[in-house]
Amino acid sequence: MSRPRIDAPRGVLQRPAPEGRIAHERFAPSADLEAFIQHFWTVRWDLRGEPPLLAETLPHPCVHLVFERDQARIAGVQSRRFHRRLQGQSRVFGxxxxxxxxxxxxxxxxxxxxxxTVSLRSVFGQESIALKDAILAEPDVRRCMVLAEDFLRPLMPAMPEPIARMRDLVERLAVDASLTRMEQVAALAGLEPRNLQRRFSAAVGVSPKWVIQRYRLHEAAEQLARADAPDMASLALQLGYFDQSHFIRDFKALVGRAPGQYAAQAAAARGKRASR
Structure with missing residues (x-):
């Protein structure tokens, strides 16, 4: 089965990694599941003989089903930076x-x-145990996608119109750089800010302010990792911050490093790759 690969993920923080030892792939779902599923993903690593690697991401406002080793779990939206120590050889399908x-x-x-995180069984029942076992035993990621879709398709609920509108609104925040304040989002949704807060909590799991900031900092990390990274003042202004100090504070609180330090580490990693 042919499935298109999707571009490199956003929100993966730069860390030096051994060449060819870690692979991260993403694939589009079937058309009938596109209203619900953004993509399938897999991370494989072989770090045998290498020191453990700390992988870090800035999660999106999305729920994941994660299959790894002997377990399957549902991961809700993570409000903080996610980090995971990779070692040995393994893989994750999500x-x-x-x-x-x-x-x-x-x-x-x-x-x-x-x-x-909760067990897959807590939402999908006993039948999900067979799905977990089948996916964990299947080395081919494309076959894993077929197994997952065949399981989910008969259980697919109706998509309520209010949920579809909220889904589309959040996805617009990811790409529309002009939306930097909650008042703008409330006006776009035709809701009072307090009502918008309640709708986001119920449907998305986090606040609109959190989503706006998270997507701004995703963009900041992307730009700071480039060879032509902008200066801090320009980047802060572009992302809707009133001043550079607030941008630096928010970035460091979430990423764990100041933007200048992050940009320097990304430049060092590029130089190391170029010298190979």
Whole structure:
């Protein structure tokens, strides 16, 4: 089965990694599941003979189904930086749902899953055990996608119009750089700010302010990792910050490094790759 690969993920923080030892791939879902699923993903690594590697990401406002080793779990939106120590040889297979799109499956406010993981069985029942076993035993990622879609397709709920609107609104925040304040988002949604907060908590699992800031900092990390990275004042202004100090504070609080340090580490990693 042919599935298109998707471009490199956003939100993966730069860390030096051994050449050819880590592979991260993403694939589009079938057309009938596109309303719910953003993509399938897999990370494989072989670090035998290498020191452990700390992998870090700035998560998106999305729920993931994650299959690894002997477990399958549902990961709610992670409000903080996610980090994982990779060592030895292994792989992870995942399903990333679009923003808000897991709420019809959960049938409860997505805020109940924020910063939590629960078993696949707690939402999908005993039948999900067979899915977990089949995916963990299957080395071919394309076959894993078929197994997952065949399982999810008969269980697919209706997509309520309010959830679809919230999904599309969050996805617009990811690409529309002009939306930098919650008041703008409330006006776009035709809701009072307080009502918008409640809708986001129930459907997305986090606040609109969190989503705006997270996408701004995704963009900041992307730009700072480039060879032509802008200066801090220009970048802060572009991302809608009133001053450079607030941008630096927010970036460091989330990423764990000041933007200048992050840019310097990315430049050092580029130089190391170029010298090989």
């Amino acid at each position: 399903i990333k749902f679009r923003p808000a799109a897991f709420q019809p499956w959960l049938k409860a406010p997505l805020s109940r899953l924020t910063d939590r």
